[in-house]
Amino acid sequence: MRGNWRRWLRVWLLLLAGLTITDTARSMPRRRSTPLPQVLERFGPGSFNCAGFALGTYQWMSWPDTCEILRSARPLTSPDAPLLDGEMRVWLWTYLSRRITEDGCVESSHPDAHLVSGTCDSAGLVYSKSGAQPVEGPAAPASFRPSEFEFVGLNPYGQRVFVLRQGIVEQWLAVRPLSRRD
DSSP: OHHHHHHHHHHHHHHHHHHHHHHHHHHSOOOOBOOOHHHHHHHOTTSOOHHHHHTTOOSOOOHHHHHHHHTTOEEOSSTTOOOOTTOEEEEEEEEEEEEEETTSOBOOOEEEEEEEEOOSSTTOOEEEOOTTSOOEEEEOGGGGOOOSEEEEEEOTTSOEEEEEEEEEEEEEEEEOOOOOOO
């Protein structure tokens, strides 16, 4: 019984934190979802994730495949460090992720990440894609940093589901663009 009480308290605190984050997010300006017709018409919006979009393959890339590509990346000391000819800048956030339902079911954590890259204008704004979500932007790269606690939808039983991201680490990398898929 004692362990069950602690579990409910932890879920209640997480839900309370989620409501605070959600209320804060509502007061912030929203990023406008901007269609990129040439990319979306050619590849389809659901055929690539953030890694495929940022690295220019326009394919759904697994985390191991993304890690393999990023192994050859050159670490940068700051987000505005100079690039060599032919390189593009990548912002990478890595973390442990788990989903939590409002009734207290918690899945085990797993490594996950989000990345954005490149510039679309002289202001240094970028576009971003998160999973099956639409392309968003343009916005400052830091604005695409994943939140620590976020409502992601309802499960098949109608319960609210949240994602909890722990230990978010931001890195800046320089990579050579990959060849795009035909």
